[in-house]
Amino acid sequence: xxxxxxxxxxxxxxxxxxxxxxxxxxxxxxxxxxxxxxxxxxxxxxxxxxxxxxxxxxxxxxxxxxxxxxxxxxxxxxxxxxxxxxxxxxxxxxxxxxxxxxxxxxxxxxxxxxxxxxxxxxxxxxxxxxxxxxxxxxxxxxxxxxxxxxxxxxxxxxxxxxxxxxxxxxxxxxxxxxxxxxxxxxxxxxxxxxxxxxxxxxxxxxxxxxxxxxxxxxxxxxxxxxxxxxxxxxxxxxxxxxxxxxxxxxxxxxxxxxxxxxxxxxxxxxxxxxxxxxxxxxxxxxxxxxxxxxxxxxxxxx
Numbered sequence: 068x069x070x071x072x073x074x075x076x077x078x079x080x081x082x083x084x085x086x087x088x089x090x091x092x093x094x095x096x097x098x099x100x101x102x103x104x105x106x107x108x109x110x111x112x113x114x115x116x117x118x119x120x121x122x123x124x125x126x127x128x129x130x131x132x133x134x135x136x137x138x139x140x141x142x143x144x145x146x147x148x149x150x151x152x153x154x155x156x157x158x159x160x161x162x163x164x165x166x167x168x169x170x171x172x173x174x175x176x177x178x179x180x181x182x183x184x185x186x187x188x189x190x191x192x193x194x195x196x197x198x199x200x201x202x203x204x205x206x207x208x209x210x211x212x213x214x215x216x217x218x219x220x221x222x223x224x225x226x227x228x229x230x231x232x233x234x235x236x237x238x239x240x241x242x243x244x245x246x247x248x249x250x251x252x253x254x255x256x257x258x259x260x261x262x263x264x265x266x267x268x269x270x271x272x273x274x275x276x277x278x279x280x281x282x283x284x285x286x287x288x289x290x291x292x293x294x295x296x297x298x299x300x301x302x303x304x305x306x307x308x309x310x311x312x313x314x315x316x317x318x319x320x321x322x323x324x325x326x327x328x329x330x331x332x333x334x335x336x337x338x339x340x341x342x343x344x345x346x347x348x349x350x351x352x353x354x355x356x357x358x359x360x361x362x363x364x365x366x367x368x369x
Contacts, residue, residue, distance in 0.1 A: 070133050071282075071313070071351060072096035073325040073344035081113055082120035082170055086129065092344040093352075096133035096322040098176070098279075101166050104139045107159050112169045121171070133322045135211075135279050136167050137176045144197040145180025145190035145222050157197050164201065164208045174278055176211045176245045179223035179232065190222050195235035202238045211245040211278045216253035216294035224254045224292075226271045233272060243278035244268075247326075248285075248304060248312055249297075255290040258308050265317055280323045282313055298327045298361065299347045306356040313351060330364045341368040 072094030075085045082099075089097035102109040124131070142160060147153040160177070167175055182190035198210065212232060217224040223232070229244060236242045248258060256264055268274060284302030286295040300306030313323050325347055329340035343364050350357050357363070 068319070069314070069323075069352065070096045070320065071323045071325070071348055072098065072133070073327075073342075073348070074098050074137075077101055081116040083116040083123065086120045086123045086127075089129070090123070090127055092342070093348050094344070095127075095129050096135075096324065097129075098135040098137055098322075098324045098326075100137050100139060101163065101170075102139070104137070105141065107139060107141065107155075109162075109166065112166055114169075117170055131171055132173065134172055135174045135176055135322060135324060136163070136170070136172045138163055138178070140178060142177075143180040143183070144177075144194045146183045146185060147193045148183075148185060153193070153197070157200055160197075160201050161204050164205045164210075167208045168205065173207060174209050174211055174243070176213055176279060176281075178215065178221070179212050179228075180221075182220040182222060184220075187220075187222065187228075190220075191228060191231055192235075194222060194232055198232070198242070199235075199237050202236065202241045205241065206238075209241050209243045209278060211243040213245040213281070214247050214250050214254070216247075216250040217255075217292035218253075218294045226268060230271050233276065242276070244272065244276050245279040245281060246277055247281035247283060248309060249281070249283035249302075250294060252285045252289050252304050253287050253291050253294055255292075257289060258304055258312065261308075261312055261315065262317075265315070274317060277318060277321055280312065280318060280321055281326050282309060282323050283326050284309060296327055298330070298343055299325070299350065300356045300358075301361070306350075310351065310354060314354075330361050339368075341365065 075088040075097045077085050077099040085099045142156040215221040215223040284297040284304045286297045287293045330343050
């Protein structure tokens with residue numbers, strides 16, 4: 068069965084609002100931040116919204132295993148030059164895991180971090196140390212390390228770095244991986260030969276560690292290390308190649324999450340932006356590329 072959804076908001080109605088938005092896109096999976104991804108401001112979890120969300124999920128056959136939380140971008144476990152900021156990132160993620168537990172969410176996607184002026188090997192050691200502290204506080208939530216594009220001094224840009232981090236984790240049952248197709252492309256992975264990549268992943272890490280797949284096309288050529296997402300079928304990866312990832316039998320039970328860009332009101336006007344997910348998900352389910360997709364999205368929101 069295809070398990071597919073997108074990033075959705077977590078606003079005043081919290082998880083309930085997230086479920087409602089996901090359903091409006093025809094999703095049976097979704098991903099959210101428990102607050103703004105650009106900051107660490109968080110409001111208390113409202114259990115009443117959570118209970119109501121559970122009822123709506125059950126009614127529409129959305130499994131909790133298909134719901135993903137994403138940590139904000141600004142936490143950085145790789146750099147400890149400023150010990151207060153490093154400790155803040157650790158404490159924040161401990162709190163974020165607790166918020167996941169209160170919501171019943173079992174997977175948290177995390178960007179491993181950026182070295183920012185220190186040795187990459189030292190940065191990886193910092194990530195391992197921090198994750199062991201963080202995971203020592205839970206027995207319920209799996210942290211999924213996201214594969215990165217290689218922009219700046221990002222850590223996690225190849226299997227070797229991801230494997231090194233996983234090898235250093237004490238609670239290996241609570242560590243997993245989130246593949247991102249745009250990031251893989253931009254880091255130099257040829258997704259045209261995706262099964263070969265999965266073979267290598269299985270040999271080095273174990274394919275069972277893949278817990279989530281972010282499905283994004285890319286604005287960039289392979290190996291560009293830029294990390295700029297594009298709508299499905301409109302980038303350099305292409306619709307058919309992404310379809311082979313989405314429907315790969317080896318990842319059949321892994322949630323596929325779209326993080327593609329909102330679409331502007333016109334090519335010139337970027338003031339008004341609209342979510343593409345309903346239309347992209349429909350296109351994926353039909354397995355047929357629609358070259359007029361962006362125009363249809365704009366027309367729908369007029």
